[in-house]
Amino acid sequence: MSTNEVAPTNHLSDHQVTLEVNEQAVVLNVPAHRTLLDGLRDELCLTGTKKCCADGECGACTVFLDGVLVNSCLVLCVETEGQSVTTIEGLSTNGLSDLQEEFLNSGAVQCGVCIPGQVVAAEGLLRTNPHASATEIRDAMAGNLCRCAGYERIVQAIQVAAGRRVEIT
Amino acid sequence: MVQYCRPRDLSDALERLEEANGRGRVLVGGTDLLVHVRRQPTEPVVLIDIKTASDLPPAVEITDELVRFGPTAVMSSLAVDPQLRAWFPALVDASAVVGSVAIRNRASLIGNICNASPACDTAPALLVHDARVTILSQDGTRSMPLTDFFLAPGRTACASGELVIALDVPIPANGFRSGFQRLTRRRGVDLATVSAAAGVTDRGVVTLGLGAVAPTPLLTAESAPIDCADADQVAAVVDELTAVANPISDVRAGREYRLAMTRVLAKRAVLAAAQIEEAS
Numbered sequence: 001m002s003t004n005e006v007a008p009t010n011h012l013s014d015h016q017v018t019l020e021v022n023e024q025a026v027v028l029n030v031p032a033h034r035t036l037l038d039g040l041r042d043e044l045c046l047t048g049t050k051k052c053c054a055d056g057e058c059g060a061c062t063v064f065l066d067g068v069l070v071n072s073c074l075v076l077c078v079e080t081e082g083q084s085v086t087t088i089e090g091l092s093t094n095g096l097s098d099l100q101e102e103f104l105n106s107g108a109v110q111c112g113v114c115i116p117g118q119v120v121a122a123e124g125l126l127r128t129n130p131h132a133s134a135t136e137i138r139d140a141m142a143g144n145l146c147r148c149a150g151y152e153r154i155v156q157a158i159q160v161a162a163g164r165r166v167e168i169t
Numbered sequence: 170m171v172q173y174c175r176p177r178d179l180s181d182a183l184e185r186l187e188e189a190n191g192r193g194r195v196l197v198g199g200t201d202l203l204v205h206v207r208r209q210p211t212e213p214v215v216l217i218d219i220k221t222a223s224d225l226p227p228a229v230e231i232t233d234e235l236v237r238f239g240p241t242a243v244m245s246s247l248a249v250d251p252q253l254r255a256w257f258p259a260l261v262d263a264s265a266v267v268g269s270v271a272i273r274n275r276a277s278l279i280g281n282i283c284n285a286s287p288a289c290d291t292a293p294a295l296l297v298h299d300a301r302v303t304i305l306s307q308d309g310t311r312s313m314p315l316t317d318f319f320l321a322p323g324r325t326a327c328a329s330g331e332l333v334i335a336l337d338v339p340i341p342a343n344g345f346r347s348g349f350q351r352l353t354r355r356r357g358v359d360l361a362t363v364s365a366a367a368g369v370t371d372r373g374v375v376t377l378g379l380g381a382v383a384p385t386p387l388l389t390a391e392s393a394p395i396d397c398a399d400a401d402q403v404a405a406v407v408d409e410l411t412a413v414a415n416p417i418s419d420v421r422a423g424r425e426y427r428l429a430m431t432r433v434l435a436k437r438a439v440l441a442a443a444q445i446e447e448a449s
Contacts, residue, residue, distance in 0.1 A: 068274045
């Protein structure tokens with residue numbers, strides 16, 4: 001690493017970052033400004049995480065970082081050294097998750113661009129609050145915008161998936 | 170051109186800041202800083218990520234007199250602590266409406282005040298709770314009330330080469346309560362059009378913290394003691410204290426609307442602090 005240098009360097013890939021993505025160890029060689037979002041999509045070809053506003057406004061790029069929901073557009077790859085990332089791909093390694101099934105069953109998926117972020121955010125909600133009320137669901141999902149305005153069905157889908165999990169446990 | 174470093178400890182961080190020669194930006198949550206960096210792609214910047222500095226103060230430390238927040242205290246950590254909610258209801262309510270869940274999981278409380286946005290959500294509450302800022306430099310530490318920390322939009326008393334390492338909020342005296350109110354155009358991921366926090370002592374002395382009504386967040390004078398259950402007295406105190414508000418018109422609201430809403434939110438914040446239901 002050349003972190004001591006203050007003068008701009010010519011080679012862009014000047015940081016090596018070791019992290020875990022979906023339970024796999026990966027090593028990225030990235031410039032300092034590369035966001036986790038771009039790292040996931042462009043370096044690791046994990047294109048389930050969507051790039052939409054890239055400003056932390058829309059939630060399309062939501063992932064888990066060390067088990068906590070974050071906007072991957074507001075995290076740099078270099079910040080994630082030694083950390084663990086779970087993307088939408090990591091939530092569906094054994095086929096569709098219950099949330100994904102219920103998003104489809106309730107017709108919540110329209111154009112689809114916001115859906116991976118919606119599903120990850122909903123997963124984060126149900127892990128911390130398995131009995132979330134409709135109001136709590138709306139509050140928790142307020143950072144995930146849907147341009148098709150499928151909000152009613154998204155809330156419904158989360159409620160049904162929450163019910164399925166409660167039944168199982 | 171963006172450069173990044175992760176100093177081992179705070180003295181290393183101060184050296185990096187000095188080396189960066191005015192181009193250093195301290196990175197903690199990054200929820201504002203990284204947006205700014207992306208919008209200014211030609212501006213040379215050295216991001217100094219202090220999250221893993223070995224001698225960084227803990228995120229939250231509670232002593233007999235105060236709660237000390239370190240740079241890594243994030244918004245979502247405030248809402249989950251019932252003790253913090255009991256002491257600082259306005260601050261917990263304010264931190265719970267910043268951005269979205271994903272933003273609050275990452276956004277630093279200290280980072281929020283260091284941005285010195287006039288609309289900073291947590292500032293009004295911190296002001297009525299008499300928060301103090303501790304700033305570290307090569308010469309040691311200095312501390313000041315949060316009122317003196319805010320200088321202008323985006324400008325604070327933390328100079329280039331310095332960094333804020335702690336935010337101290339005194340544990341309130343018995344009977345002191347606070348309340349917070351915010352107006353936004355939409356519920357999630359929006360900046361405050363106006364915000365107001367109120368502190369009320371057991372004798373009914375009221376102070377207000379106001380956001381988005383001046384170049385910096387404002388702390389008003391203290392009122393004479395009032396009976397918060399008396400609507401006329403509350404209205405009179407709110408009119409008197411909010412006279413310092415001097416908002417601009419911008420995309421979020423006009424000046425007149427902001428002035429009117431300042432009084433409405435201040436009144437609601439006083440009633441919330443005094444735990445009185447608003448008459449409809």
